[in-house]
Amino acid sequence: MMIKPEPSGRFHMPGHKGRGDFPNLYELDITEIPGADNLHDAREIIDQVEKKLALIYQSDDSAILVNGSTVGLQSAILAVCQPGEQLLVGLNCHRSVFGALGLGHIKARFIKPDFDENLGFASGISLAAVKEALQAYPNAKGLVIVSPTYYGTVCQLAEIAKILHQKHKILIVDEAHGAQFSFAQGYPQSALKAGADLVIQSTHKVLGSLTQSAIIHGQGDLIDWQRVKMFLAVLQSSSPSYPLMISVEEATDRACQKGAEVFEMIKKEHQDFCRNQPDDAMISLYDPGDKPYDYSKWLFSTGSVNGCQVEKRLRDEFLIQCEMSDQNTILLMCGLETTAADLEKLTKAIRAINQDLDPGKKPERAEKRLEQINELMIKEELGEVMWSRQKIKISLEASANRVAADFIIPYPPGIPLLVPGSLITETLIKQIRKLCQAGVAMVGLDSDEKLLVLEDRI
Numbered sequence: 001m002m003i004k005p006e007p008s009g010r011f012h013m014p015g016h017k018g019r020g021d022f023p024n025l026y027e028l029d030i031t032e033i034p035g036a037d038n039l040h041d042a043r044e045i046i047d048q049v050e051k052k053l054a055l056i057y058q059s060d061d062s063a064i065l066v067n068g069s070t071v072g073l074q075s076a077i078l079a080v081c082q083p084g085e086q087l088l089v090g091l092n093c094h095r096s097v098f099g100a101l102g103l104g105h106i107k108a109r110f111i112k113p114d115f116d117e118n119l120g121f122a123s124g125i126s127l128a129a130v131k132e133a134l135q136a137y138p139n140a141k142g143l144v145i146v147s148p149t150y151y152g153t154v155c156q157l158a159e160i161a162k163i164l165h166q167k168h169k170i171l172i173v174d175e176a177h178g179a180q181f182s183f184a185q186g187y188p189q190s191a192l193k194a195g196a197d198l199v200i201q202s203t204h205k206v207l208g209s210l211t212q213s214a215i216i217h218g219q220g221d222l223i224d225w226q227r228v229k230m231f232l233a234v235l236q237s238s239s240p241s242y243p244l245m246i247s248v249e250e251a252t253d254r255a256c257q258k259g260a261e262v263f264e265m266i267k268k269e270h271q272d273f274c275r276n277q278p279d280d281a282m283i284s285l286y287d288p289g290d291k292p293y294d295y296s297k298w299l300f301s302t303g304s305v306n307g308c309q310v311e312k313r314l315r316d317e318f319l320i321q322c323e324m325s326d327q328n329t330i331l332l333m334c335g336l337e338t339t340a341a342d343l344e345k346l347t348k349a350i351r352a353i354n355q356d357l358d359p360g361k362k363p364e365r366a367e368k369r370l371e372q373i374n375e376l377m378i379k380e381e382l383g384e385v386m387w388s389r390q391k392i393k394i395s396l397e398a399s400a401n402r403v404a405a406d407f408i409i410p411y412p413p414g415i416p417l418l419v420p421g422s423l424i425t426e427t428l429i430k431q432i433r434k435l436c437q438a439g440v441a442m443v444g445l446d447s448d449e450k451l452l453v454l455e456d457r458i
């Protein structure tokens, strides 16, 4: 298996863009020999690195993860809730959150996100929605939300943390895409600074540690850090990879050295692009205006042109690889090793494609993206359905009004359209079809368009 995309065209994860200066992988690939410490009972070098990470990111405790933010989110959620307890959950969370809820038999009480009116993506959970959910579910142990979103928008974390803490509830923040906030000026405040209790960051996504490496941080008196560590030890490999662990420290050191400069450059390029783009450009960069935003995400509307086709053109004609595309957007991700020259190459490519396209065809308002979480209707507890044996496979066609028994997830971004226990509506079927036709990969749907549903529920 050998795929080597051009570094200057790598606008996808991980953040190192293939430019890392890593010593021989095999030399560093060791096990828990004397002097190498043990991730699951860190007392020596790993303990020192974790203490250093806590200092840099300003947490009380930090732990290196070798199974991505996925295992961090799972451990955080399992540490906060016992089986049967309630947790408030943003419906735009990543699949790893839903998986943890099911594994732990935790009763998710979902909160619908706001949507960006033009592009139709879920932009985050509002403070008002959290207040409402707290009133409706006073026994919930806390809240898990994603901020920044995959698209770069953020929630009002400081205000959300405050109202949760007034009621002694825990805030877990999936900051998988936001490890750079601790190093960047003019970007959103980090979740730890905003007061979140447990924060999970995929250092690989934007900073550029090796894929699969990540960090979980904890702070304050509301959490039981030992419980978090116990679940980490249960869920992670007993042979954690040293190259992965070392790369977390390396990426953090590099972010300390040059993060401020790189992310300032990326923000400036983003703002310049927005300022200079013609009003009638078919492919236009999402402009957050004055709102706090993660400028490492370059989200373009592709107007009436299929985003998957634009992605293909960028790849075939300009050697640029996007992070994601769908029928009316493309997402390009910058990282710690992105250079001004890379962004110039991208800017020129978008300009060239725009010149080929007829701006007259641009619709006033892009069709809503199909991540229509508003359609998600929970009929059964997620955990009950995940563990149930009463499941059958049927065609998507025949599945209307049945209860989904598995996740259906466009990938990327990994935000489910259906979760075990949710109702399959005609609208959702149409949406799933449209996404597939646009070329989006759909996890959970067979190549012959079959999916799992609960056997006895119609």
Ligand SMILES: Cc1ncc(COP(=O)(O)O)c(C=O)c1O
Residues within 6 Å of the ligand: 067, 068, 069, 070, 071, 094, 096, 146, 149, 150, 174, 176, 177, 202, 212, 213, 214, 413, 414
């Ligand atoms: C918002 C969000 N949270 C969590 C994850 C899981 O992170 P990881 O791939 O590091 O396990 C992802 C992965 O893409 C994500 O986009």
